[in-house]
Each structure stands twice: as structure tokens, then as C-alpha cells.
Amino acid sequence: MIRHPVHVTAPEDRVPTRQKIAYGLGAVVTIVAVNSVVQLTNLVYIVGLGVSAIWIGWAQAFPRLWDAIIDPFLGNMSDNARTRYGRRIPFLVVGGVLIGIAFALLWTVPRDWSKEWMFGYFVVTSLFFYTVVPIYAIPHGALGMEMTDDYHEKTTIFAYASFIGNVGALTLPWVYFLANRPVFHGDTVNGIKWVCLGMAVILTAAALACAFICKEGKLKQASTQPRIPILQGFKTTYRNRTFVRLVSAFVLLIVAFQLVMGFNNYITIFYIFGGNTDNASKIMAYNGTLWAIVGILGAFPMTWLSKRYGKRHTVMAALLIIVVGNLSKIVCYSPTYPFLTLIPTVCLSLGMVIAFSLVNAMIADICDEDELASGCRREGIYFAVYNWWWKVAVSIATVLSGYLQRLTGFVEGANAQSAATLFWLRAWEIGLPPALCLISVWLMVKYPLTEARAYEIKALLKARARSA
Template sequence: MPHQNHVTAPEDRIPVSQKIAYGMGAVVTIVAVNSVMQLTNLVYIVGLGVSAIWIGWASAFPRLWDAVIDPFIGNMSDNSRSRFGRRIPFLIAGGLLIGIAFAMLWMVPRDWSKEWMFGYFVVTSLFFYTVVPVYAIPQGALGMEMTSDYHEKTNLFAYASFIGNIGALTLPWVYYLANRPFFGGDTVNGIKWICLGMAVILTGAAMWCALVCKEGKLHQARAQARVPIVESFKTTYRNGTFVRLVSAFVLLIVAFQLVMGFNNYITIFYLYGGNTSAASSLMAYNGTLWAVTGLLGAFPMAWLSKRYGKRFTVIFALALIIGGNLSKIICYNPALPYLTMIPTVCLSLGMVIGFSLVNAMIADICDEDELATGIRREGIYFAVYNWWWKVAVSIATVLSGYLQRLTGFAEGAHTQSDATLFWLRAWEIGLPPALCLFSVWLVFKYPLTEARAYEIKGLLKARQTAAAATPASAA
């Protein structure tokens, strides 16, 4: 049942110009990271014939390194006291470096051996995943501190989701455009030049975010003592609300990471019998549908959250994901390949609602932490959230390569056996819903409701008012 809603106070509203700029900043990580996740297998395994297990390990190690440095970046940002702010300097430096690293990933020399191509990917992906958190962690923390209002946090991340998914509209067309005659039938070369242009755009979007957005807790943070990383790290693990929320989303991420890339293989080899040109069209259309659904999904997300609360909305999103993935039992049909648009809509809508809300929910948890400890540390909370799922994703990425090998998949082949195609579908359809059921259970018991969030806000405001009045009374 819908409940009584609070009204956002004028001083808690974020200007539209800043919401748009923050959304442009979200484009950077959404497009860059998702491009790497989607294109790596298509370039290095399908296009260049590098072993899937090699690429699985090569993808996992940089993500583990990324996870290791996330908390250090988060704590460093929380403790920064520069005159330009705690977050903005990181956004500028990180945005420039992401553009360089993203372009380098696809410039692998074609005349090298498979072993040297593998080594090139290890080095460039390690560089890429080193610079991503320099930008992504402070950018995520920035959004969590731009307002203290429960609903305005959701609105900000709805903008980020909407604008980020406009950028994501480009992703499914990279592989399609790379297969056009303009590039002479050389898919790998096509991807290289397209991604070079994307790198320039990503850097520009990062600068837009850095130069327009304003930090909401800067003056308060400057007055607080610097906190050692170990202490901050322990604080997040003692927060039961945070642990429950993060565990639910880590399970969701791992569920799909274990079968990452299987959908592309099923499309190419099961639905289209190895015809990459025909498959690329469906992949492009489905990718565009995914992005458009994600684009529009920001609106029902904001409406549902405001009317029914964030916990209910996340459970609704998980139900969509489970149902959408199970619908592939029917929708993987070589005679009607475009039926795959049905699970695409369900999965995209569920994912955008869930992953947009998790940031707003962590922002609420940061307020709860301030009430308990008196410290603002959005950076370390966002970093530890990323740390949890990156470690899990790294492990799942390695296991995915072995799982792919278990299906009998032959790298570089133009066709796959019937048994391989069956097991690709069995794992890709069945595994994610099974793990997502545990996420539903965890979110169902999530305790930080709207009423509690506004209670915390009132207590924090009363504390700040009392602290401001103390010097005057003493005088």
C-alpha cells in the first residue's frame, strides 16, 4: 500500500543544471566499463581467437587490483582538504586518464602472437581498472552528499540513470558499426577506431560533471578529523544495514557475471548459426532496446520509490529480473529470434531500477552512520560497496571462463556443437534466477525505511543546530 510521503524542502533540492551534469558524469563509468565488459570477448576471443580461459584470468586480475585500491581512493577522497573540494580534483584527473586507458585497450597489434595479445590485454586492462576508481569512487560519493533529502537522492540518481542510459544507447551499435563494409570486414579494426572517438567524448563528459556539480558536505567535512582507512573500513562492516544491502547486490552481480558473454554466443551460434553479421543486427537492436528501456526506467523507479518506498521497489526490480531471465526458455527460438526482446525489456528495467536505487540507499546509510559516529564518509562506503562486488566479479569472471569451457565452447570456431549450445542456454537461463532469490530474501529484511530516514535527518539537523548555537551561548 502507498504511504504518506514527505515533501522535499526547497533548500534540499538540487538545481537541474547540476543533476544534468551529474548524469553526464555517470555516462563515463557506465559507457567505459560496460563497453569493456561487452567488447572484450567479442574482440579478443571471437575476433582474435585468444583463449577464453586466458581472457577470464586477464579480466579478473585487474578487477581484483581495482577492488584493492577502491577503499584507498574512497578514504583519500573523504580525507581530502584541498581548496577545490574533496571530490572535484579526482574527477578531473580520473576523467582524463580514463579516456587514454579506454582507447589503448583496443589498439592491440594484430601481428602479435596469441600470447603477446594476451599480455597486451593484461597490461592495458590493468591500467584501465587502475584509473577508473580514481574517477568513479569520488563521483559516486559526490552524488551521495549533494542533498540530505530521502526523495531528492532518488531523483538525482534517476537523472544519472536517465542520462547514463542515453550514453549507453551507443554500446550495442559499436559491434554493429564495426561489422559494416566501411571497415573492410575487419571487426577488430572497426572497434578500435570507434572506441577512440568514444574516449574523447567520455573525457568531455567527465569535465562537465567536475566543473558544474557542487559538493554538499564540504564545509562539514573540513571541520572533522581525518579518519584512518582501517577504522573507516571496520565501520562499514559493523553497519548491519549496509552489509545486508551490499550482499544482496553482490549476489545479483555475480549471478550474471558467471554467464557473462553467453548471451552473445547464443545469439551468434544458436539463433544465427554462426552468421556474425546477421547476429550483430539483433545484438544491436536488443542493445538499443536495453538502453531505451533503461532510459525510460528512471521514471517508474522514481514513482514507485516515492509511492511505496525503496525496499519495495528493489524487490519489484528483482522479481522482474528473475521472470525476465526465465522467459528465455521460450524466447531463445531460432525461428523467431526477435522474441529475445521480451527478456531484454524485463532485465533492463529490473537492472536500472535496482542499481539506480542502491546508490540512493547507501546515501541514506551514510546519514545513519553520521548519526552514530559524527563522521561523513560517503567515499569509503561507496568504495567498499564497489570493493565487495569487484572481488566477487573477479572470482566469477575466472569461473565463467571455466564454465564456458565446460560447455565445450570452441574459441575461434565458426560453429558450435548442439551439446555446447544446449549447455550455454541451460547455464545462462537457470543460474542467475537461482542466485537472485537470495537477494530477494536479503532486501525483504532491509530496515532503513523512509520514516526512519527522515527521523535520522531530523536528529542530525537538531545536532547541527545545537553545535552552531554552542559558541554563541558560551560567549
């Protein structure tokens, strides 16, 4: 990697620490809520309640497709909003309250219903959840992109979001552990319900803190620009080759792991611990906590590497760390030495936090490039289209994951799985993600928006503003 001269952010481009912390608290909402649903759905509905994995795969896919459909509309709506409180803040308030309600409802499924009705309950509540999440998430992402004009300060803002968001993520691995404590008398599903009710209250409080403390950076400029039709916004993003290359690389990364989502839990429970959920829950809690700790600490090397080598090289390094970490599971999935699973956890968490923290800062740079070409600020539509692409891909991958799981011979609700099933679970979970990640590395090799180009764009925009 080629080292760049370290840039010093101008005082006028610095965002107050108080706002960075508040923005990070806002990131907790989507990180914890969405990842909790992803991680707990299979454990509650498949393992705990015995609902078909294929049914749940479809039930997870349809709401995410709906979520993807409404993302661009919400992004465009936020870009075009002209309220006295700004383009982003009103959405954060409404969305934050609704996320808390929807998150709590997901886990209150009536236990005396048939599996078909439980499936229907999950479809309805998850559809509600994935409807309200983008009301909050899209304006929140757009807000972070417009809080500063500086290339590295953008990275710092999302480093705060990553750091604080992953502090919140420390709760995720312990939900399953707490739900298995004696106070719930061995009823894991009931335990998850009550733990998640408490989490719902905390998530809403974090969303409101973000809304009331953070300040929009482009509010004055946006208030004078014409409203942009949604189709025009769509066309702009698809014609931007830099954006398309970036999105393609990250969609592949997301799909790589979504296709085998949940396989690692099954491998831990049935292969490493032979179906002993109590012991499995402990190692899952340790791994999840380590994942969150590395995710927290990963914000520091991410910022350091990005400032010295640029965002593109840092993302490429992160992708290679992910590849190596996942392949290490060949050795680290060991019934004899279960704590070896901590090794791939470190690699995957570090790589993921660096990559997914930087992608938002890179989209912010693309928005500056777009403003230079069009004269308009539209962070909302760019962030929404990025989300649209990966959500569509995740929805398709989620359905395929259910069939892939069935292909391994996995039996829902069983206390043990066959040796052949456990082999194929490991084969797919270890081999598929690295293959797709290497394609992402190839796409990033010629990513054109360098640090030098970003500062050139910033200078041109400032010159234009002075002459206006």
C-alpha cells in the same frame, strides 16, 4: 506493497537541475567505459583474435581484483582530501582524462603479435584501465550521495544519473554493428578500435563537465572533521548490519549474471543465427538499443514507485522482474523467431536499472545513519567498500565463467558450435541467475532503513547541527 504518504522535498534540499544533468553526464563515463570493456572484450579478443577464453577470464579477473584493492584507499583518500577545490572535484578531473586514454589503448592491440603477446597486451592495458577508473568513479559516486539531505531527492539525483547514463549507453550496442560496416572491409577488430577512439574523447569531455558544474554538498562540514584512518573506516562499514545486508543482496545479483557473462552473445551468434555474425550483430544491436531505451525510461517508474512504496519494496519488485525476465528466455531463445529475445531484454533492463539506481541512494541513507552514530561524513569509504565487495566477487566469477564456458564445450575462434554446447550455454545462462536473485529478494525482506527512519535520522542530524 504498503503505500507511503508522498513526501514534498523542502526547497533547501533541492538540487538545481543543471547540476543533476551534469552529474548524469558524469555517470555516462563509467557506464559506457566499463560496460564497453565487459561487452567487447570477448568479441575482440576471443571471437575476433582467437585468444583462449580461460586466458581472457584470468586477464579480466586480475585487474578487477587490483581495482577492488585500491577502491577503499581512493574512497578514504577522497573523504580525507582538504583541497581548495573540494574532496571530490580534483579526482574527477584527473580520473576523467586518464579514463579516456586507457579506454582507447585497450583496443589498439598489435594484430601481428602472437596470441600470447596479445594476451599480455590485454593484461597490461586492462590493468591500467581498471586502475584509473576508480580514481574517477569512487569520488563521483560519493559526490552524488552528499549533494542533498533529502531521502527522495537522493533518488532523483540517481534517477538523472540513470536516465542520462543510459542515453550514453545507447552507443554500446552499435559499436559492434558499426565495426561491421563496409568501411572497415570486414575487419571487426579494426572497426572496434576506431569507433572506441571516438568514444574515448566523448567520455573525457563528459567527465570534465561533471567536475566543473557539480557542487559538493558536505564540503564545509567535512573540512572541520578529523581525517579518518582507512582501517577505522573499513571497520565501521563491516559493523553496519544494514550496509552488509544491502551489499550482500547486490553482490549476489551482480555475480548471478557475471558467471554467464557473454553467453547470450554466443547463443545469439551460434544458436539463433547459426554463426552468421552479420545477422547476429543486427539483432544484438536491436536488443542493446532496446536495453538502453528501457534503461532510460526506467528512471521514471523507479522514481514513482520509490516515492509511493519506499526503496526496499521497489528493489524487491525489480529483482522479481529480473527473475521472470531471465526465465522467459526458455521460450524466447528461438532461431525461428529471433525477435522474441526483445522480451527478456525489456524485463532485465527495467529490473537492473531500478535496482542499481536505487542502491546508491540507499547507501546515501546509510551514510546519514552513520553520521548520526559517529558524527563523520564518509560517503567515499562506504561507496568504495560496496564497490570492493562486488568487484572481488566479479573477479572470482569472471574466472569461473571461463571454466564454465569451457565446460559447455565451447571452441574459441570456431565458426560453429556443437548442439550439446549450445544446450549447456542456454541451460546455464537461463537457470543460474534467477536462483541467485531469489536469495537477494530474501535478504531485502527485512531491510531495516525505511523512509520513516530516514526522515527521523535527518531531523536528529538537523537538531544536532543547530545546537552545535
